[in-house]
Amino acid sequence: MASFAPTKAEQVPPAEVGEMDLYHSHSWWTTYVFSQDAKVIAIQYSLTAISIGLVALVLSWLMRLQLGFPDTFSFIDAGEYYQYITMHGMIMVIYLLTALFLGGFGNYLIPLMVGARDMVFPYVNMLSYWIYLLAVLVLVASFFVPGGPTGAGWTLYPPQAILSGTPGSDGGIILMLVSLALFIVGFTMGGLNYVVTVLQARARGMTLMRMPLTVWGIFMATVLALLAFPALFVGAIMMTLDRILGTSFFMPAIVEMGEQLAYGGGSPILFQHLFWFFGHPEVYIVALPAFGIVSDLLSVHARRNIFGYRMMVWAIVVIGALSFVVWAHHMYVSGMHPYFGFFFATTTLIIAVPTALKVYNWTLTLWRGNIHLTIPMLFAIAFIITFVNGGITGLFLGNAVVDIPLSDTMFVVAHFHMVMGVAPILVIFGAIYHWYPLITGRMLNETLGWIHFWVTFLGAYAIFLPLHYLGFLGVPRRYFEMGETGFIPPSAATLNEFVTVIALIVGATQVLFLFNLAWSLSKGKLAGRNPWRAASLEWQTPESPPGHGNWGPALPLVYRWPYAYSVPGAAEDFIPQNVPPSRETGNESHEALPGAAAQPAE
Amino acid sequence: MIVALLILLVGIGTVAFHFLSPWWWTPIASNWGYIDDTIIITFWITGVVFIAMIFFMAYCVFRYRYRPGRRAVYEPENKKLEWWLTGLTTVGVAGMLAPGLFVWDQFITVPKDATEFEVLAQQWQFTYRLPGQDGVMGTSDSRKIDSDNPFGLNPDDANGQDDILIESDELHIPLDKPVKVLLRSIDVLHDFYVPQFRAKMDMVPGTVTYFWFTPTRTGTFDVLCFELCGVGHYAMRGKVVVDEEIPYRAWLAEQPTFAQSLARAGNGAGEELAAAP
DSSP states (O other): OTTTSOOGGGSSOSOOOOOOOOOOOOSHIIIIISOOOHHHHHHHHHHHHHHHHHHHHHHHHHHHHHHHSTTTOTTOOHHHHHHHHHHHHHIIIIIIIIIIIIIIIIHHHHHHHHTOSSOSOHHHHHHHHHHHHHHHHHHHHTTTSTTOSOOSTTTTOTTGGGSTTSTTTTTHHHHHHHHHHHHHHHHHHHHHHHHHHHHHOOOBTOOGGGSOHHHHHHHHHHHHHHHHHHHHHHHHHHHHHHHHTOOOSSOOOOEETTEEOSOOSOOHHHHHHHHHHHHHHHHHHHHHHHHHHHHHHHHHHTTSOOTTHHHHHHHHHHHHHHTTSOGGGGOTTTTOOTTHHHHHHHHHHHTHHHHHHHHHHHHHHHTTSOBOOOHHHHHHHHHHHHHHHHHHHHHHHHSHHHHHHHTTBHHHHHHHHIIIIIHHHHHHHHHHHHHHHHHHSBOOOHHHHHHHHHHHHHHHHHHHHHHHHHHHHTOBSSOSOOOOOSSOOTHHHHHHHHHHHHHHHHHHHHHHHHHHHHHHHHHSOBOOSOTTOOOSGGGGOSSSSOOTTSSTTSOOBOOSOTTOBSOTTOSSSBOOTTSOGGGTTOOSOGGGSTTTTSOOOO | OHHHHHHHHHHHHHHHHHHHOSOOOOOOOBSTHHHHHHHHHHHHHHHHHHHHHHHHHHHHHHHTBOOTTOOOOOOOOOHHHHHHHHHHHHHHHHHHHHHHHHHHHHHHOOOTTOEEEEEEEETTEEEEEEOTTTTOOOOBOGGGOBTTBTTOBOTTOHHHHTOEEEOSSEEEEETTOOEEEEEEESSSOEEEEOGGGOOEEEEOTTSOEEEEEOBOSOEEEEEEEOSOOSTTGGGOEEEEEEEOHHHHHHHHHTSOBHHHHHHHHHHHHHHHHHHOO
């Protein structure tokens, strides 16, 4: 346990961190717009991601309206429906979740949590945001070109994606591919920053095994993204060439509507390998930051150390590594060589072991804790429930032969929404309720938060749980309307109506959350310093909210791990990471403990 | 208290929904009951874990809820507990993976006596080809496709002359005979799926994919396209009729061969010429 609590020898931590040369802004423009401060960049990333996420929310409403009440809305035709589902999926996975977790939370939390003044390459960090914004604008532009955005499904499988039978095959698909390439360029700039900052700019005493799991999760996710996104990048470039110059990377000989096309010799399955070589790590690019953040939320609000910290760190690393050898479990029915099924089913089910271990350790963190049922805690608990549910259905789909009847049914839709839609978004909400006081100095309104939580959690669960069962029935995904079949009972249509109504309610409830964000900015209860009485470094800055450069005149010294909650013999039920061992028993005045004077938030 | 109760309700509600839901497998009509069995095994193993997690969490939230003055137990690690949990999880995972791999092996091993038929997909319809008297399919090439030769068969290949071409969306197959389904597409990805058969595979232009099954009951079954293939995807349907031997023979006898349809096309062209002044 040497790394958790300081021993005498470790009291003066060994690693020496040089002071950083900070860029100081000189005008309003360079302070708030073209800012190089990671905290400002984080807010910019977050607001942009949430804004484009609202577009995705509206798109999901439109598609649910069609699914719940087919033949009712004359303004939705099949082509538009496919455009809605495509853009909804792409926006949620890439432009919302990836950008918010890494660009948003990563930028805000990494420097603060590891005790750095800023990211190591602030200028590149700023460029990262502006290129991301450009990518979002190109994506939005595709709604306004002739033919509209692409309707190829978010997986963009060729040949379909670039042929005329698919909506948006004129300009839409090109803008989509260009936007993805831009996103990856922007992300790479930010990602290099996160990785180098974690490796090089930690405060003295902040060993790797003393980093909060939030940082571990975001760090590992960034490493995955830096290795995985290039596969999507080359895929996007090659498909753009196929579309514009008529090359045949992914295009075999094709007869389209009775007409021989000039393509020949390419492989559609090659694209699928490239796409999922990116796409499966992408699941963990979203999940690992959520894993990390939820660990910290549980620990702080249960007033208990995270259970099995070292196992948790290694699980993150092992899951990250394994996530690169499971990609073809998305392709059991693709027509690839059948022997692949043995390999990928085995690796996929192995990944369940470290993942299950993380779930156990989260619940064991609650066990024998002193659980404050704050809004962040509620979201963390709801995450565990939805993640366990969605993870379990992953064991169905990962097992090659079980995937055969279930692939491309509503079961798949229900599975991935539960596991990488609902679960990470619940963490995002929990994290915003948790860190909003740090960012703004004010608490979010609890009553609104309580309503927001229950409607969102129970509603989302009620939406996606029943959809699994439509999948068993054999209801396909990506169907504009079901039409006549001999095997789907009328009750399935009733269920779809129910799901649509719930989806509209859950979606509308998010307005309450946005209102809370805006209202609490000026009207929320003042947070004071460290309102949750958390031990990790981001709450221990001399100014709160943290100012430019984070740490005032001197960088913090770190003496222990971030989970020193309810340590026997300590004066308080938490000991911040930067409190020296001589002061942890509280023999000196309580004022010496940062945050000790603050009221416990209940 | 309320929170613990609601967590419990979510768990109980999920199980209740599972057992009471009217939506479940479409009754099976093929030999792939093994797949259903593997899913049942998976359901039991994962279901027990799911319920255990939810109940444990509800218990913790109730038993260890905030009390002023209470202190949580400081216990960074419990190696023994963690290794036990790792071990048990590994056993559970192996319990799902082993039958899964076993059935996968069956799924990809086509029986020697399986007869073949081909499904040809294009936006947005299925058509079918049977090997004919000689039991061998003629070679094909999508470069040879035109209005007279919609399957792109090689006219010089003797094996192809007696191939039976079914240019409608309805295919008949005989009961209880294993079939290997050869899948071809001439434009984009499609997928040939009959929910009652449980087996599916994508159809990929430029290559021939396959799967096999044995139909185990007669009836008419819907074929649906299961891979997004453009704006008409949802309307791309077909029918498979599983027949007893005698009606199957009768149906088969009515279907034209490649040679016949070529000749008919030739005659058609001749008539047009004759009609010209």
